Amino acid sequence: MPSTVELRGVSFAPVLSELSLRVGAGEAVAFIGRSGAGKTTALRLINGLLKPTGGDVLIDNVSLADSDLIALRRRSGYIIQGSGLFPHRTVYENVATIPRLLGWPAARTRDAAAILLKKLGMPLERFGDLYPARLSGGEQQRAGIARALVAEPALLLCDEPFSALDPIVRRELQDAFRELREERGATIVFVTHDLAEALRVCERVVAFDAGRIVADLPSRDVTKSNVPIVRQLVESAVLP
Numbered sequence: 001m002p003s004t005v006e007l008r009g010v011s012f013a014p015v016l017s018e019l020s021l022r023v024g025a026g027e028a029v030a031f032i033g034r035s036g037a038g039k040t041t042a043l044r045l046i047n048g049l050l051k052p053t054g055g056d057v058l059i060d061n062v063s064l065a066d067s068d069l070i071a072l073r074r075r076s077g078y079i080i081q082g083s084g085l086f087p088h089r090t091v092y093e094n095v096a097t098i099p100r101l102l103g104w105p106a107a108r109t110r111d112a113a114a115i116l117l118k119k120l121g122m123p124l125e126r127f128g129d130l131y132p133a134r135l136s137g138g139e140q141q142r143a144g145i146a147r148a149l150v151a152e153p154a155l156l157l158c159d160e161p162f163s164a165l166d167p168i169v170r171r172e173l174q175d176a177f178r179e180l181r182e183e184r185g186a187t188i189v190f191v192t193h194d195l196a197e198a199l200r201v202c203e204r205v206v207a208f209d210a211g212r213i214v215a216d217l218p219s220r221d222v223t224k225s226n227v228p229i230v231r232q233l234v235e236s237a238v239l240p
């Protein structure tokens with residue numbers, strides 16, 4: 001069952017001020033905004049890596065202050081800016097991290113990893129035994145995506161997951177992501193600078209400016225927005 005996410009007047013002084021937002025089960029929301037606007041910080045608050053200085057973050061209607069964060073992370077996938085792979089583990093060991101914590105039988109882990117890595121263009125036979133230092137930046141990023149997705153998370157938090165990819169692979173992964181989402185039905189919060197990407201992957205867009213939410217609208221309405229930062233992003237984007 002996909003998770004819900006709710007921010008109730010969440011602040012993280014001095015970076016974020018009074019964010020309020022509800023993301024429904026199975027919804028995909030993009031966080032957009034300029035560099036330094038507070039997108040990564042907001043994602044880290046949702047993941048419980050940072051604690052708010054005011055307000056409350058709720059996952060599945062339970063405050064993170066009252067939640068078992070370790071159990072929560074096993075149900076979530078987190079794709080961080082850069083790949084965040086464990087350097088001393090092979091690709092396969094990285095991808096198997098959460099299945100192992102969940103106690104999956106080895107065969108189930110291997111099958112799930114093989115299917116996903118193939119879909120991401122990194123067949124297990126060829127890449128499974130390599131260490132991250134041997135991979136290109138884009139390959140590392142794809143292995144990080146596989147690690148986040150393999151256990152079918154109820155909540156997927158993605159921080160510029162495709163930034164190190166060439167435009168062709170990037171486009172393929174955006175489509176693969178949409179497909180995976182339709183098949184598996186996770187709730188997604190997706191941070192990106194790229195408005196075209198936000199519109200392709202998500203049905204809703206939340207714009208950040210200087211630590212505040214300044215717009216929250218359906219993707220299809222983005223080009224009609226009068227909010228200055230959204231207009232700037234629309235004007236600088238190459239939209240279909």
Ligand SMILES: Nc1ncnc2c1ncn2[C@@H]1O[C@H](COP(=O)(O)OP(=O)(O)OP(=O)(O)O)[C@@H](O)[C@H]1O
Binds near residue numbers: 013015040042193
């Ligand atoms: N733990 C922290 N304590 C205080 N300030 C922080 C902390 N983490 C980040 N900041 C500051 O908060 C601001 C927002 O940072 P954040 O990483 O959330 O931006 P962002 O929107 O993700 O930017 P980018 O698009 O460049 O990744 C920055 O000015 C950063 O220096």
Ligand SMILES: [Mg+2]
Binds near residue numbers: 039040041081159
């Ligand atoms: Mg960031």
